[in-house]
Amino acid sequence: MKRGMSRDPSDEEDLRKVEEYLAGESRAFEYLFGKYREKVYTVAFRFVHNKEDALEITQEVFLRVHQGLGSFKTDSKFFTWIYRITVNRAIDLVRSRKSRRTVPLEGAVEGGRPLGEVLPDPQSSNPSDLLVRKELSESLFNAVESLSAKHRMVFVLHAIENLSYKEIAEVVGCTLGTVMSRLFYARRKLQQILADAGTVKR
Numbered sequence: 001m002k003r004g005m006s007r008d009p010s011d012e013e014d015l016r017k018v019e020e021y022l023a024g025e026s027r028a029f030e031y032l033f034g035k036y037r038e039k040v041y042t043v044a045f046r047f048v049h050n051k052e053d054a055l056e057i058t059q060e061v062f063l064r065v066h067q068g069l070g071s072f073k074t075d076s077k078f079f080t081w082i083y084r085i086t087v088n089r090a091i092d093l094v095r096s097r098k099s100r101r102t103v104p105l106e107g108a109v110e111g112g113r114p115l116g117e118v119l120p121d122p123q124s125s126n127p128s129d130l131l132v133r134k135e136l137s138e139s140l141f142n143a144v145e146s147l148s149a150k151h152r153m154v155f156v157l158h159a160i161e162n163l164s165y166k167e168i169a170e171v172v173g174c175t176l177g178t179v180m181s182r183l184f185y186a187r188r189k190l191q192q193i194l195a196d197a198g199t200v201k202r
Contacts, residue, residue, distance in 0.1 A: 014078035018069055029069075033062055036079065040086050046156050047090035049141075057093060061086050080170040087157070087171060091149045143193040147186055154179055155186040 014035075020028035040061050045054035064085055072081060144152060153172060157163045158179075163171065168179045 011077050011079075015074055018072060018074065018078065021069060029066060032065070032078070036082055037062075039079075040082060043083065043086045043156075043161060044090045046160050047087070047152075048093055053093055057086065057089050060089055064089075077170065080167065083157075083163075083167075083171045084173065087153055091153065095149065143190045146193060147189060151182050151186040151189070154182045155190075158183055 014032065017028040017031050021032075037058065041054050041058045044057035044061075045051065048054055048057065061082065065082055072078070144155065147155065150172075154168055157168045157171060158165070165176050165179050165183075168183075169176050172179065
């Protein structure tokens with residue numbers, strides 16, 4: 001199998017496990033499942049905001065991974081491949097079921113600015129602070145939900161999952177320029193929506 005010249009140890013270990021599994025070592029898949037189970041669940045949950053849906057997506061993702069390992073291109077990163085499967089399945093579910101939110105969404109609003117800088121201190125017991133934080137969280141969630149699937153995808157992966165532009169490009173399957181353009185649009189759109197709602201200043 002062809003491998004890149006500059007992989008980090010984690011990527012190399014993933015590829016070794018893929019090779020071992022394809023050679024008949026079933027425990028190799030258990031390693032991959034254990035390593036990425038929580039990450040897949042977290043990414044899915046960021047999109048669907050529902051525990052049951054996120055768990056369902058996680059199960060489906062690993063089923064697809066299990067079935068598709070034989071066709072996995074080892075010149076790519078395993079984590080990029082599994083992220084792509086997860087994001088695509090989550091987007092499909094959002095479109096088909098319009099999953100409802102169960103917890104607040106937190107992430108960047110403008111230029112990587114964290115929501116924590118906009119909302120009141122989460123440790124505050126002041127009733128007015130708690131109410132404001134709840135309202136602002138809901139405003140941001142609704143704003144993110146209003147984005148198109150392709151713009152929401154890059155926003156979530158960058159602002160919440162902390163993936164680099166290059167990693168997002170690999171997950172989404174587009175150029176770095178496209179990632180930057182979509183992320184810029186998403187941030188500008190969110191800023192506009194939240195400013196119109198009086199949540200943040202223009």
